[in-house]
Amino acid sequence: MVKMFDMGSNNQSDLCIIGGGLAGCEAAWTAAQKGVHVILYEMRPQKMTEAHVSGNLAELVCSNSLGSNLIDRASGLLKEELRFLGSLLIDIAEKTKLPAGNALAVDREAFSIAIENAVLSHPNIQVIRDEVKYIPDDLPVIIASGPLTSESLCKDIVRLTGEENLYFYDAIAPVVYADSIDFKIAFRASRYDFDNSAHAERIELKDFEKDILSGQQKFFEGCLPIEILAARGKDALAFGPLRPTGLKDPHTGHRPWAVLQLRQDNLAGDLYNLVGFQTNLRYSEQERVFRNIPGLENAVFARFGQMHRNTFLSSPGLINEHLQLISDPRIFFAGQLAGVEGYMGNIGTGLVAGLNAAAFIHGDPLPLFPIETMLGSMIHYLANSEKKNFQPIKANFGILPLLENPPRSKQERGRQYAIRSLDTLKNLRS
Ligand SMILES: Cc1cc2nc3c(=O)[nH]c(=O)nc-3n(C[C@H](O)[C@H](O)[C@H](O)COP(=O)(O)OP(=O)(O)OC[C@H]3O[C@@H](n4cnc5c(N)ncnc54)[C@H](O)[C@@H]3O)c2cc1C
Structure with a gap:
């Protein structure tokens, strides 16, 4: 039995999140905003990965660009959806952005420090700097330990999923x-x-x-x-x-x-x-x-x-469209480990995992993102695509359901996909 620590005498944690990267920070913030008490584990700086260079939460390991800001581009549409859904990381990206034409590029240091400050100062989040070697079995968990998940945790994920991780x-x-x-x-x-x-x-x-x-x-x-x-x-x-x-x-x-x-x-x-x-x-x-x-x-x-x-999970058949492990619905996966590729997909799945874990904890129906949205389509792909030859996915228009009368111009098609997606999201809220 692997037990987690309490948050304090009168403040017990409801949700454990493993990994304070892009997905983990977005998930922690999202769940905390829904009133969930989150305990967020990050192993850096005590234990570094092969690519991170700091102990900062949400460090961008390579490029400082989050991709296009244009809504007729797949990555731009995903950003717009996340803006609509109130993403913390997109908000901070806007506040720390650099001139980069139509792309959203950030000052990497300012970006991660602002996220760390927001997460640390949230009254419902406690951050613990320690490696999690075993998946806790006494509370809901979001595993967001990323492409460089530590070796012990990798082994425990393999034990839990019955699948070998792919590299x-x-x-x-x-x-x-x-x-x-x-x-x-x-x-x-x-x-x-x-x-x-x-x-x-x-x-x-x-x-x-x-x-x-x-x-x-x-x-x-x-x-x-x-x-x-x-x-x-x-x-x-x-x-x-x-x-x-x-x-x-x-x-x-x-x-x-x-x-x-x-x-x-x-x-x-x-x-x-x-x-x-x-x-x-x-x-x-x-x-x-x-x-x-x-x-x-x-x-x-x-x-x-x-x-x-x-490192990523061969997710089809293992997780459902709530990013929930089918064999143990208490456990959610988010970020690169869940089989998405790129900063935006990692942030997006963090947000979805945070919302779903919060609903699970409150006993509410779990939110399902419509397939007409980029976010919904990406998660649908993770849960339902062909398992053989599975490869991580980036935001792209090819996974959305076809438009009824697709225009010939690529840009106009992108625009119409965006209008359909954003209308779907607005209708969901109303
Ligand atoms: C070297 C590299 C370069 C990349 N370059 C790009 C790029 O340019 N553009 C792009 O869009 N995508 C890039 N990616 C892919 C991906 O978008 C990033 O890796 C992104 O940071 C993944 O987000 P994440 O939240 O899933 O994982 P991460 O941001 O890596 O966060 C996971 C966190 O979990 C922590 N952790 C791991 N194991 C444990 C444990 N057992 N206990 C506690 N904490 C743990 C890690 O220290 C890390 O902070 C790159 C990936 C790598 C590895």
Whole structure:
């Protein structure tokens, strides 16, 4: 029997949340706002993961962008739904945002500190900095321990679900100091020797980073390291992260052959992210190869790209559309571990798990998000998609039910999906 601590003599916890990341913080806030006493466990800074660098709650481990803000884009629609539902993290993202065109990018430090302050000061939330090794069995639980869930907890999840966790590998992009970029040419990208990265030396993965079943490296197709992409063909990068679509070189007035996008990474504007350049090259090779890019000849790296573990549950048939474990409805899953991919999906499933756990605790009917909404569709996918070949899902219009008369224009289709979704949500509330 695994017992949790009380919150205090007259303040017993109703809900345990494991993991103070994006999903866990959103879930804790959502449930606490519904009057639930939450105990939130976060193992950092005592025990760090392979990717987090601080003890802050809701640390963004890689990009500082939460994706598009346009509602005719899938990620933008998901954001709008979450705004409508009162998401804490989206509200804080707005308050800590950086200039990023149509995207919502944040100052990562300000973002996580503001979330931590909000969570710590909520009267219904108690945060405990400790690793949870076993899933408690005496109260409702939300497991939101993320793609880098600690090993002991992974084993307990496997024991509980009767499923082996699956592993595959993502890679993160390097960050360079702004003052080391040559801004006289930073907007002009040209083709460089792509073979450089295809043949440069890669870091050997450690045993824990390999697929537990096959012992082989497994990559997620949506986030391939550039050296893997480059090895697929001479022009593969020019059609991938370096595609110049919609850009003109201000010096020539022509569309360039290839463009590396640099995205501002912090409010101070002194760090830039090499967008789409996630990589597993050796650090010395990253310096050598990336300094071939015009404008980056003298780049100083604040962070090198690296590979990371990504743990997720094979959720179809295991969890239902309330994110509840079918074999033990007291337990909910949220975030990357539940099989969603990307910051927005993690925040969204945190909100849904928080609402459902609160209803479960109060003995109310559990809320079900309509399939016409991006949130509802993503969770429907987790619960009902084909188990064989299951892969984590990002917000995308392909999972929504078709429109009755879909317009030909992609943008207009996106707009109509958004109108339908937001109307559905408004009708639910009224
Ligand atoms: C290296 C890396 C880079 C990524 N880059 C991007 C990106 O650029 N864009 C994007 O959209 N998505 C990215 N992702 C995917 C995903 O969106 C993020 O990982 C996101 O933070 C996941 O949210 P989460 O809440 O599920 O997990 P997390 O934010 O990781 O939160 C889980 C928390 O649980 C804690 N924890 C783990 N085990 C225990 C335990 N046993 N007891 C207590 N606490 C525990 C961890 O310390 C962590 O704080 C990346 C993932 C990784 C690993």
